[in-house]
Amino acid sequence: RKEVEQDPGPFNVPEGATVAFNCTYSNSASQSFFWYRQDCRKEPKLLMSVYSSGNEDGRFTAQLNRASQYISLLIRDSKLSDSATYLCVVYDYGGATNKLIFGTGTLLAVQP
Amino acid sequence: DAMVIQNPRYQVTQFGKPVTLSCSQTLNHNVMYWYQQKSSQAPKLLFHYYDKDFNNEADTPDNFQSRRPNTSFCFLDIRSPGLGDAAMYLCATSILGGSMNRAFFGQGTRLTVV
Secondary structure, eight states: OOSEEEOOOOEEEETTOOEEEEEEESOTTOOEEEEEEEOTTSOOEEEEEEOTTOEEETTEEEEEETTTTEEEEEEOSOOGGGOEEEEEEEEEEETTEEEEEEOOOEEEEEEO | OOSEEEEOSEEEEOTTOOEEEEEEESSOOSEEEEEEEOTTSOOEEEEEEETTEEEEOTTSOTTEEEEOSSSSEEEEEESSOOGGGOEEEEEEEEOSSGGGGOOEEOOOEEEEEO
């Protein structure tokens, strides 16, 4: 089983749609969780951190379910500019181990 | 101002010719990472430094080496690049602990092997 798994998509949605991405992770001791956005041929950029209580940033809502080892990202009112690959990232920390582990990414294409 | 800088942005090297990619940071972060990302794939961790402690991923080929002479700089050495090593190489930094462990990425070096 992969350490961090995502549905690769692509998700093709019309402008204004709501779309949800899911991610599961295998290490129950993982400490921190993030969603990164990566545009074609660019570096990943932090979209938002994911907290146990859930958090919202404008049109974006992230949820964490530690019991199920599951993370989600909800995008409301999709814009053309939201088209990108969304990477679920899990941070494992223990002693000298500090690893950011990436999921395979979910490709989103917002259509006009 | 860029906080994690990778040089060069684009590198073309010959098959088997050693190449070095560099990364510098102005954040004074204690952790630095090197990732390899091939087309349509997730970034794959090659190794990371926690201060001077080097941590190699089990499946990182011996062809890949790294050096961190000080906090600010980290280098990726590919001793004998093969065609399969063509990829984007991403350097990232983070600070240990709590919610501050998000990573900051450089813009990457795109390596072409001819």
